[in-house]
Amino acid sequence: MSARPGGRAVRAQAPRTVRARGARSRGASVALHATLIAAALIAAFPVLFVVFVSLRGRDGWQEPTRFVGFTLANYGHVLAHTEFVVWFGNSVLVALGATALGVLVAASAGYAVSRLRFPGHRPLMWTFLVVQMFPMAVLIVPLYNILGTLGLLDSYPGLIVTYCSISVPFCAWMLKGYFDTIPVEIDEAGRVDGLTPFGSFWRLIVPLARPGLAVTAFYSFITAWGEVAFATQFMSSERRYTLAVGLQTFVGQQKAEWGLMTAAAVLITVPAGFVFFLAQRHLVAGLTAGGTKG
Amino acid sequence: MTTAVSGTGPPRPARPGPFRRLRRSFDAYWYAWAMVLPVVVVLAVLVGYPLGRGIFLSFTDANEANVARTIGVNHIPATYEFVGLDNYWKVLSGQEGHFYGRLAWTVVWTGSCVFFHYTIGLGLALLLNRRMRFRGLYRVLLILPWAVPAFVATFSWRLMFNEKYGVLNAVLDRFGVGAVDWLGDGPLQKMSAVAVNVWLGVPFMMVAILGGLQAIPSELHEAAEMDGATPWQRFRHVTLPGLRPVSRTVILLGVIWTFNMFQVIYLLIGQGASSESEILVTYSYRLAFQGVRDYAGSATYGILILSLLLVFAVFYRRLLTRQEAAR
Incomplete structure (x- = not known):
């Protein structure tokens, strides 16, 4: 923010200087870059710090300001002597399952809400919005009991289905916004050529909406990848932990293996961050499109 | 057809x-x-069935000891009883769980987090929306916190806040300031939690607002400039109104998400002990899964949280429509 008043002050001093549109004085430029550099440092520091600590060996975290003793020992230990690889596999499995199921369900609903007017249309849109307000605290106990009755506690399908309930309303909302941007004429052309509404959805709209679908897929994936509350209660045996649960075991009440924790954190963040940077540009566009046109 | x-x-x-x-x-x-x-x-x-069941549970005295369960081959039927509005009365009259204190803190938490998210996000978006060198680099660095899963980020901050070995205290030590117990009980713990959540949430707001800024036609700015508007006037009367649709959505989402933000509080403050910095959601979670599991109490809290958010959403929408009508 500080660049703004700085820029104005300079302009007030030299009102007669002719400057191209959007050009800045030197002072404004410096202030602009200084602010952005400071903000970028704050944003990046914790991430870099974790990478730094993870490279410092098992007890390196106790001397956070010294630059000696770099080693990959933490990574070796995490991969070889803990259940990290199993947890990683569990997380991938659950996240992919939730993504596939969620996107499929959300896409067909999003299309119907976007293109077809039918009784129940408005209540459904409202439901999508309202469900996002549900604190997991309302659902977690009943879901825990239901899954317990069905014998789905501590199992992958139970957790996958649970994650679907979190991501589906939001994905349907986002996809509705995306489908709205695809011209209706395409559906009509398909209809003229004899496709059913479902046919035109599957053969025409789904291929065209691939960017939108990709974004919802990324969203579901990231949500499932980072979910803590349900996984902590539902997955009780160590071989079934997801990463979010497993990471808590490194830093418990008795021990504090911060060295291992940071190494695991880096290994968890790399795939999530990669997926994220592929998607982030579209993520916001899809989100705000759904929201503003609702 | x-x-x-x-x-x-x-x-x-x-x-x-x-x-x-x-x-x-x-x-x-x-x-x-x-x-x-x-x-x-x-x-x-x-969602529907669990919600119904949650409402039902909130009218009973269900806990770990009296719900239906199966031990080995024996099935023990449920023995909990219907108690009417008793749970709600206990919570709302303040007898149990310091509801109003927690509610006040939850509101402060939500308000301050969303305020900082929005203002910092808006500021950074305005800066990034200019032509300059390294713009792409800044953008990537600034959205980095969003790319890190929240639970990983929270643990990282816990390490940095560590009283004995944390990097923040090490830096303070260089300047001759004694160790600060960032995560100890009290207001400092709350401020630390807000700081972590602000760090996590700003990139989302920034990117959303940046999208909104780019959607404002540049002719509007040019016309205002031709009419002699100062930068502040242009910001006030062109930029902010142009951002309204985006702001409306992200603030509503931000309030809902922050009100229900579980991971930051739960993982930062520690899972075991009761703490003043717990918000309603984490308290309700702890009721359900720690000590004697109080399912009914937890469900009551859950329903109350949901009602509060629904009331907020309705009022928020009404406020916006009224503003629109007054225009």
Whole structure:
């Protein structure tokens, strides 16, 4: 923010200087870059710090300001002597399952809400919005009991289905916004050529909406990848932990293996961050499109 | 085929008999209904039914000891009883769990987090929305916190806040300031939690607002400039109104998400001990899963949280429509 008043002050001093549109004085430029550099440092520091600590060996975290003793020992230990690889596999499995199921369900609903007017249309849109307000605290106990009755506690399908309930309303909302941007004429052309509404959805709209679908897929994936509350209660045996649960075991009440924790954190963040940077540009566009046109 | 494509609307014939009407509406809409069926089933089974059951539980005295359960081969039936509004009375009269103190802190938490998210996000978006060198680099660095899963970020901050070995205290030590117990009980713990959540949430707001800024036609700014508007006036009367649709959505989402933000509080403050910095959601979670599991109390808190958010959303929308009408 500080660049703004700085820029104005300079302009007030030299009102007669002719400057191209959007050009800045030197002072404004410096202030602009200084602010952005400071903000970028704050944003990046914790991430870099974790990478730094993870490279410092098992007890390196106790001397956070010294630059000696770099080693990959933490990574070796995490991969070889803990259940990290199993947890990683569990997380991938659950996240992919939730993504596939969620996107499929959300896409067909999003299309119907976007293109077809039918009784129940408005209540459904409202439901999508309202469900996002549900604190997991309302659902977690009943879901825990239901899954317990069905014998789905501590199992992958139970957790996958649970994650679907979190991501589906939001994905349907986002996809509705995306489908709205695809011209209706395409559906009509398909209809003229004899496709059913479902046919035109599957053969025409789904291929065209691939960017939108990709974004919802990324969203579901990231949500499932980072979910803590349900996984902590539902997955009780160590071989079934997801990463979010497993990471808590490194830093418990008795021990504090911060060295291992940071190494695991880096290994968890790399795939999530990669997926994220592929998607982030579209993520916001899809989100705000759904929201503003609702 | 009479399936309506958006805009055309279903045909409205003269009123036939009820059975024929049903038949006709089924013919007209079955495609739509078939396509939303999976979502309706998912929501009904995973949200609707649990919600109903949650409401039911909140009227009982269910806890770990008296719900139906199976131990080995023996099935023990449920023995909890219907207690009416007793749970709500206990919570709302302040007898149990310091509801009002927690609510006040939850509101402060939500308000301050969303305020900082929005203002910092807006500031950074305004800066990034200029032509300059390294813009792409800044953008990537600034959205980095969003790319890190929240639970990983929270643990990282816990390490940095560590009283004995944390990097923040090490830096303070260089400047001759004694160790600060960032995560100890009290206001500092709350401020630390807000700081972590602000760090996590700013990139989302920034990117959303940046999208909104780029959607404002540059002709508007040019016209204002021609009319001699100062930068502040242009910001006040062109930029902010142009951002309104985006702001409306992100603030509503931000409030809902922050109010229900579980991971930061739960993982930062520690899972075991009761703490003043717990918000309603984490408290409700702890009721359900720690000590003697108090399912009924937890459900009561859950329903109260949901009601508060619904009331907020309704008022928020009404406020916005009124503003719109006054314009």
